Structures are given as structure tokens and as C-alpha cells.
Amino acid sequence: MNHFANRSLLKEIDFTPNELEYLIDFASHLKQLKQQNIPHHYLQGKNIALLFEKSSTRTRSAFTVAATDLGAHPEFLGKNDIQFGKKESTADTAKVLGSMFDGIEYRGFAQETVEQLAQFSGVPVWNGLTDQWHPTQMIADFMTLKEHFGHLKGLTLAYVGDGRNNMGNSLLVTAAMLGVNIQIGAPTALQPSATVIAMAKKAAADSGSQVLVTADPVAAVAGADAVYTDVWISMGEDISAHERIKQLLPYQINAELIAQTGKADTIIMHCLPAYHDQKTEVGQALEAEFGVTALEITDDVFNSPQSVVFQEAENRLHSIKAIMAATLGDLFIPDQWFK
Template identity: 55%
Template sequence: MYDGIEYRGFGQSVVEELAKYAGVPVWNGLTTEFHPTQVLADLLTIQEQFGKLKGIKMAYCGDARFNMGNSLMVGCAKMGLDFVACAPKKYFPQTELTETCKALAKQSGGSITQTEDIYAGVADADVIYTDVWVSMGEPAEVWAERIQELTPYQVNAAVMAKAKPGAIFLHCLPSFHDLNTAIGREMGQKFGISAMEVTDDVFESPQSKVFEEAENRMHTIKAVMAATLA
């Protein structure tokens, strides 16, 4: 009846069990823990912009515990990039995954670093990446805590200025960079903010490659499907 299954949901264990018994290729479109197809698009975008992956420094700013922080750390570790998680310590990736990635990075020539100092973390970065502060399925009650704790890790002009002159900004989207969404307006009214994880001037700047990145999801996902269905 079908040739493959794309799973987008919560538990990583669910997609792994599905893959075990499905009898057809199962593609992880996103779980709470990982988002591998997005990282393929991210890496392609970096390759297009810089002509290489090895030696590129990526700084991830914000909540690094969930799917994007985890998957970018894994992807960078495998492909020889220098990955820096800039976050409060409670938002660092899990220790076990971090140690696994450090071992992978040692083989690929990359590196894995975690810091609470965003300006030190983004210094001389080639790529600055962020994601939303509240993940899919989390309750609205966590917004106040996240805004308080993660606002110092917002990607803004001052943060971008610490990166290399030719640095790019990436985001898996959607983003809360202005007040033109229902959630953005609600957060603006409640907390007096005009943006969350990234400011509008950065999002709309020439350094922002978020729409090239979004397009590349189509190309990389087609490649994954071709490779697994051939």
C-alpha cells in the first residue's frame, strides 16, 4: 500500500520501533530528541555558502537540549565542524550524547564545546544558529521561564557582530522574530518584547540564509528518499 513512512512526532523510541517492524523505509521527520532531515539541509546550506564543511565553526544559541541542538551537534561531529552550544548550563545537551559526539569529532577533525558565555561562544563563528525557545508539545506555562532564562542568548546584531564578517545566520523555522504571529503578539503583550530567539533585523539581513536553508530541505529529503527506495 505504501513504499515508505515519514514519522514526525514525539518519542525517538517510537520512530525506532516503527522502523524495526514497518518493513519499508522509515524517515525521521522530527522527534523530541532529534531532527536529522533538517540537519542535512543545514549542512548543504553551509556547503553552498562556504564551499566546505570541515573547519567551519557553528555556534548554536538558546535551548540546546532538544532536537535541533542534539542533531546539529551530531552532524557537526560527524562532518568535522566545530560546534559550540551557547546556553545556560541547564539547557546543555545530555552528557552521554555530548561524550559520544566528542568521540566522533575526534575522528572527523571537528570539536564540541559548551559555554554559558554567548559572546565567547560566537566569537569568530562562521554560522550562528538558533531555534524557538518552546518546543512542539510543551505547555504554554513554560514561556515565562524560557523568556527570562534565554533572552540573554537571543541572536541580535551585537551577537552577529562577534562572528566573522562573512558569517551567516540559520534557523530551522518557523521563528518568532517580530509581532506578526499570534504567539509573537501574545508574548509581546505579556512580556513587553518585540522578538524572541532572533531579532527582526538579523532575520531579514543579508547574512540570513533561512530561506535558502528551507529550500534545501526539499533537495536533501529527495536525496534521502532516492537513496533508501532505490
């Protein structure tokens, strides 16, 4: 019996908390197999379409290597290779791709696009990021937390910055589902929607997790086992950089804010890329314009011993591999795991 067979991962609530935890543990298992050079060709002979409407480093690399490690052939299709509704409807594209490929990854803008790909392709579809949700990142993030602390239930995760982007939404809901206390610190205008908060509170009532959404960055990080942030301006977002930076500087992860957790062993997380220094064109431009040396996270914190950002980035590979193998591989997963 495979609970996951031929299912799509479009958003976290498509799965039960037990199923998410299974994917996290399976990802850890596959990580060990890779470290020991033990082959795990669960998808031998399969073909995977990687659809990228938005460019990517980690997601593209992770899906490509994961597919190859699993014995599958990944085919990259960028925004210039595929229509995404311009000259051909998403539904028609989905039917064509579903007839040729065994699974489809999509990274882009509208959640509706990934939902339609799943509806019309007839094959598992995996959301590599939309404007609303980032489920493959969640498996990697909570895998990283479990590796570090040995458990998930009862941990406290703080997320500070832009709270109504895909990362704010996904962390809020996933933490609540998995029994992790979640504290979001964001200006009132950048807090998650009432719908997403209600979804998280419903999940938290079942798991025993606590949900806090506040405009006070100090209250947001109090007692946090892990503090998480993301870029302040999302890819393709048309807003005033000056206004956003002014709005979010109080939520910057720096040594002062980390001291407010009241814990000596708080870990630092970021889904990357991060503007923590001037070694990027964007970082240099922002420093020149606004007189800041870092945006959402300072360099000393980003590169501190408490930072797990690169372990977290590597875990994108193992978690994506687990998601693809579970939904497309012919695995035997005993029912009692989910009881």
C-alpha cells in the same frame, strides 16, 4: 551497489560521515535537476506514508513535493487518522503500513515510535522530527553551509538558545561527524545531555572537529562562520514561558551578538518558524505579556543579507528527496565514493 538501499534514517549516527556527505552532495545534484526541469523519477510507482503526530509546514511540504517529483504517491496521515499506540500498537500499525506502503515518514514525539516503525514495517522509515533528533533537517542545514562556503571541514557553527532540544542534539552530533567545529551556547540547565556530548566528542575525535558547550553566549559565537538558533519553547512543551524567556534572552541572536563573532561574513541560520516580529498571534501575545519585540532572533538580523534561512528552508525539499531516492530508489552508487 547501493549503500543506502532499504535503510532507515532515524538518527544521524545511523550513517557514516561519508554517507551523510554523499546525501548532502546528492541533494545539491537533485536541486540542479529541479532548477533545470530535468525529470528524476527514481521512485516511479512507489507509495509513501507521511505520518504526522505533530503538525508541520516545511517537513510536510518537503516530503509531499519530494515524493511527487520522484514519481511517488505521498499519502498524509495526521494524528486523527492513525492510532500511534492509542487503539493499536505502533508495532501492529507498522506491519500494516509496511504491507501497503514502500516507505514511511514519521514526525512526532518519541524516538521509540520511529524506531519501532522501522523495526516492524520492513520498509525504509525517515525521521521527520522526534523529541530527540531531527536528521532530515541536518542534511538541509549542512547542504546550505556547503553551498555557501564550498566546503564543510574546518567551518565553525555556533548554536545558541535551548541546547537540549532535538536541534541542539542533532547539530552537535552532525557537526562533529562532518568535521565542523560546533559551539553550543545555552544556560547550564538547557545544555545537551552528557550522553549526547560524549557522542559528539567521540565523533569529533575521528573528524578533527572541536566541540564547545558553554553558558557564555559570547564565547559560543566567537569565530563562528554561521550562527544558528531555534524557537525557545518546543511544540507541546509544558513549561513556564516567562521563566524560559528570562532564561534565554541573553542568547537572543541580535546585532550585538553577531558582532561578537569577530567575522564580517557570518551567516544566520534558523530551522523556522521564527519569532522575529509581531506578525504572528504568538508573537503579539508574547510582546504584550513580556514587552519583547522578538524572541530568539531579532527582525533586523533575520531579514539581513547574511541570513540564509529561506535558502535553508528550500533545501529541506532537495535533501529529503535525496534521502528518499537513496534509500528507496534503485541507485547505482560506486563503492569507491565511501572509501
